[in-house]
Amino acid sequence: MAQPFKAPTGIYQLRRKVPPALRAALGHEYKRSLKTRDPSEAKARFAEEWARSETAFALARAQAGGAEVLTPRDVQQLAARWFRAEIEKVEATGNFAYWLFEGPTVTVDLGDRYDEHTPLMSIREWLEHDPDVDLSGEIAAAIKRTLDQHGIPAPAEGAPTRALLVAAFREHLLQLSDLASRRLEGDWLQKPHVLAHEPLKVEAKRNASKTSSKKLIALFEEYARDKLLTDGNSRGVRKTIDSYRATVEQFIEICGDLPVPAIARETIRDYRVQLAQxxxxxxxxxxxxxxxxxxxxxxxxxPRISEATIRNKLRAISAVLSYGLRLGVVLENPVIAGGIAKAAAKAATNRSAVAKRQKDYTGDELRQIFSSPIYSDTGWSSPRADFGKAWYWLPLLMYYTGARREELAQLAVRDVIKGEDDAWHLSILAAGDDDNGRGVKTVGSRRLIPLHPDLVKLGFAAYVDTLPKAGQLFPFLKICPRGYYGTNFGKRWASYLRETVGLSSSASPAHGFRHTFKTLCRAAGIPEDVHDAITGHAGGASVARGYGVMPLAKMAEQIRRLPSAPLLRVLSSSEAR
Structure with a gap:
């Protein structure tokens, strides 16, 4: 009986000899890593990998008999999967130059000297200079790597599918290089245009044999792996997955551990009724x-959970079932097909219209906050949590930038930058470096934010100068188990407003500053596209809004129009530090 093979590295592998008739497609030996040094874990993975190898051998035999195992859409799907994997890696590392060419050196006559500059160009741009550049090696390697990952034999020389693969991977390679060039220039708004993940023909057949018994929790685990692959292994994605897992487990507790095809429209209706209680x-x-x-x-x-909470739980179940629909596990998404999602959304909207609350702080509430002990009492210190100067600076930064609490709490000292014109600004992971567990909510949240002159006058720049250059901007903020720097501050800030300030506001304690910033920008006449760029919002529906980037100088000019925070007492420079 076949067993896992332990390689000299200690990592177990599956290894199978390939019959001579199939070697053109599979090579002399079929070998796959089980990615573990644990023998018991290797046995469990071996069974699954052996089943994958059986599929690969069957496809190779069919291909040797003249059958095409990949459809033209499968070819595009494989190229899209390779593209997403590569762009995720390069965006995570920031090594965009890997997919770019060095262009011709440009020499500039500066009078007393010559300055030479070698620009980086996308592959598409380089081909305009040298159409004979050979990309065949890179394309062939990408195709082989992708086919191996999916257990699909390589098409025979001269087969139509091989030509389709080369053409598809070539175009995706050019698009990958184009996007790398845009990212290097600081453009994180440009979106790739590739196929969404969907099953290949061979995968759909494989899944069809499993649909009768697949349970919801098993489908969810597949959904979670796909979401990590597609959206990236960021804190925000992991948080969403954890939330969805809790919802799925609660659904199973309410409705039973049903096979996925047995989850009918009536099941979802009954689930909504139970949620409302x-x-x-x-x-x-x-x-x-x-x-x-x-x-x-x-x-x-x-008191019962809100309609909005019910809607969000239904959305989680719907997302998992929609994934199952794409895989062919179910014939419909009963949450959508039964109109339950639409009804829940309508109920949440109606309830919200009746009990609509103000999300931004009023002028009186701002004066109450900024005249509270943090800003008026030189001897004030928190009796519960020592967050250092974060107590003073974080609320002010939220007021003057409209940034999210976590975007500011996670900042490193190096993210506070003084420009050539002596203007200060913040970098919210603008270079794409998600180091030390940091992250942003969306790709568009990566941005530069100019600092309002008031912050410099209050001593923020002086505070930054007191910190180690390689450290955190707020070193007393410690990362929580879920990976966030601002969670504990947010809890204590809410308690401070409630217990110490005595504030009674419908605005969210921290996020209320973000809403306030938008309100103040509109009142001050700051253009919408400018304050959208400052806050990292996607902006309007106009196609033109998706082109180019907002100049930092333009944002700095406009942010000066924001009214000053109503501080009743300006701290001395030593106090602010």
């Missing part, structure tokens, strides 16, 4: 089962 809060409810929570809510007349 869950309590929003109550002593000890987190330790109870769903049925116990509902019983407690009925007995104690507890």
């Amino acid at each position: 869950l309590p929003a809060s109550g002593s000890g409810i987190r330790k109870l089962t769903t049925s116990q929570m509902i019983a407690k809510a009925n007995a104690e007349n507890l």
